Amino acid sequence: MELRLLSREYSVCRLPAGSTPPAPPPTAELYGVTVTAEEVSVVCAAGDEPSEARVEGGWSALRVAGELDFSLVGILSSLTAPLAEAGVSVLALSTFDTDYLLVRTADLRRASKALEARGHVITGG
Template identity: 45%
Template sequence: MSLTLTVLPGEYAVAQLPAGSAVPDWATRGDLWCVMNAPDELSVVCPAEGVPDGVRVQRGWQALRLTGPFEFTLTGILASVLNPLRDAGVGIFALSTFNTDYVLVAASDLGRSVAALREAGHTVQE
């Protein structure tokens, strides 16, 4: 399965807030953001510059958007992207929406990620 991915501009961050936290204003700014509530935490993916000091955070992520939309019945979409990244030793953070998927990779791994994806037959637009 050959896909097209686009590297989104800007640096992203993955932050963790305590369980039961209210969604902070900074978490919902920018073009791409995601808030996930779980029993033991509130996770936030958002532009890195918006995360204030004092928040548990990992910065330095680049986002790749898979060109969709994809029907829910399709299988192997993420695997076709994640397997080459795994084989290249690249860690990921994945997000899904109704229409498509996003994969975050460390900015320091972006070149290796793009090369691995292209070698796997995908098109990557930078």
């Protein structure tokens, strides 16, 4: 599977439950908002964090290249299993078209080696 490394560094942010989700900046390459009864989570490029959020910075993002059909099974498993074996923590985001994996930038080299050892190809950056 081909993965494309996005060029920016990312942050994972937490806002209190009931917060109004912030709008993405117009130039966002990746911007995710998840609203639950317990919290509002935002994944955004470093520097675009909501000012009132708890922020965990230092993440790199890998995008599964192409569009994935909903009938496909095991995509995330084929990516997260080698990362788990390598001791790399991952945050997965799925969209209508594809999946994204965020790994700590400090772990990116180890993550890349683990994925490439399983036959995945990483491009970009």
